[in-house]
Amino acid sequence: MLPDVQNLMELQQADREILRLKDEIAALPKRVAVIEQKLAGTKAVLENAKTAVKADEAARRKHETAIQDQQQKISKYRDQSLEVKTNDQYKALMHEIQFAEQDIRANEDKILELMVNAEAREKGVKAAEIELKAEMAEIEKEKADARERTAADEKELKEWSGKREKARAGVNPDLLRHYDRVSKFRGTGLAEVRDQKCMGCQMLLRPQTFNEVRGGQMIICESCQRILYFDPASETAEQAHAATRRRRPRPKADADQAWYYRAEYHDHGEVFLVFINAEGNSSRHAYDAHSGRKMGETENLAGDYHTAFAVDLAHAIRLNGGWPASEIEEWGTEMPTRALDSLFADLHAARAETAKGHVHSGHAEAITSEHPAAS
Numbered sequence: 001m002l003p004d005v006q007n008l009m010e011l012q013q014a015d016r017e018i019l020r021l022k023d024e025i026a027a028l029p030k031r032v033a034v035i036e037q038k039l040a041g042t043k044a045v046l047e048n049a050k051t052a053v054k055a056d057e058a059a060r061r062k063h064e065t066a067i068q069d070q071q072q073k074i075s076k077y078r079d080q081s082l083e084v085k086t087n088d089q090y091k092a093l094m095h096e097i098q099f100a101e102q103d104i105r106a107n108e109d110k111i112l113e114l115m116v117n118a119e120a121r122e123k124g125v126k127a128a129e130i131e132l133k134a135e136m137a138e139i140e141k142e143k144a145d146a147r148e149r150t151a152a153d154e155k156e157l158k159e160w161s162g163k164r165e166k167a168r169a170g171v172n173p174d175l176l177r178h179y180d181r182v183s184k185f186r187g188t189g190l191a192e193v194r195d196q197k198c199m200g201c202q203m204l205l206r207p208q209t210f211n212e213v214r215g216g217q218m219i220i221c222e223s224c225q226r227i228l229y230f231d232p233a234s235e236t237a238e239q240a241h242a243a244t245r246r247r248r249p250r251p252k253a254d255a256d257q258a259w260y261y262r263a264e265y266h267d268h269g270e271v272f273l274v275f276i277n278a279e280g281n282s283s284r285h286a287y288d289a290h291s292g293r294k295m296g297e298t299e300n301l302a303g304d305y306h307t308a309f310a311v312d313l314a315h316a317i318r319l320n321g322g323w324p325a326s327e328i329e330e331w332g333t334e335m336p337t338r339a340l341d342s343l344f345a346d347l348h349a350a351r352a353e354t355a356k357g358h359v360h361s362g363h364a365e366a367i368t369s370e371h372p373a374a375s
């Protein structure tokens, strides 16, 4: 892997961690604020309950005073009644006494009512006091936790900032500017390539682009502008996973048309070869694996391709693929992208099978090198 890419990976991780820590540090006081708000609510409930108790006590004293006043009046009327001269005056005093007694009973009823209410009010005050105490303890604990967490986060943040600076110093300035620009708009500036796809935008890469990234070249995703990198470790995992998901069909050994991949072919690098048997003769077309361009003229020989082109089949990987011979002729000097993609996808699957050890003895020709002696 290129040192620039290695540093960008470290930079991206540092950027992500810094963002997470900053978010967490910002969220901590908010959590404390929520509990503080709840605490203020409970305090208000308690204050109201206490005020109500005081109001009831004042009302009770007022009723008690009223009773005493009426009792004094009654006693005064009784004294006067001993001195009255007429029956009418006597009756009037008795009437007053009756009124005062009625008023005393009314006040006594009110006091009784207040006494009953007082029990409920006391319970309310006690409950609010208990809740307040619990909330106070909770908020203290929460504040202590927040302080501790913030301190730990800030320490970690400092460490990541150091790592970030170190990573940035190790990246080419132009590339760093590109990374920063894309990160600003897309959240990330670097994307892994997996399964021939940019993991940032899920766009399928052209086989050539994929091979360039795989080969360690600095490539930018055409679709999302992220800097692409390839991690062989995750490809192996991905392929192993894909292989367990879906078994690759085995190419037929006796097919009239057979596609092969070779990592080296004469002076060329990677190629795709197709052999076609027709009426006792066989032909060979060779294509550059990256551009899909046809290499040289079609070669025709007498006999079955297994025998006629035996030399070409050594160290070749047999692939799944089949197009009518007339269509292959129509391609002319360049294989269409869909055919190239299809061959690459099968090559990918064949390699994954090999990596996973899905090669059954006797079926080895399906995916590994085919030696003329074996056929």
Ligand SMILES: [Zn+2]
Pocket: 191, 198, 199, 200, 201, 202, 203, 221, 222, 223, 224, 225, 226
């Ligand atoms: Zn992309």
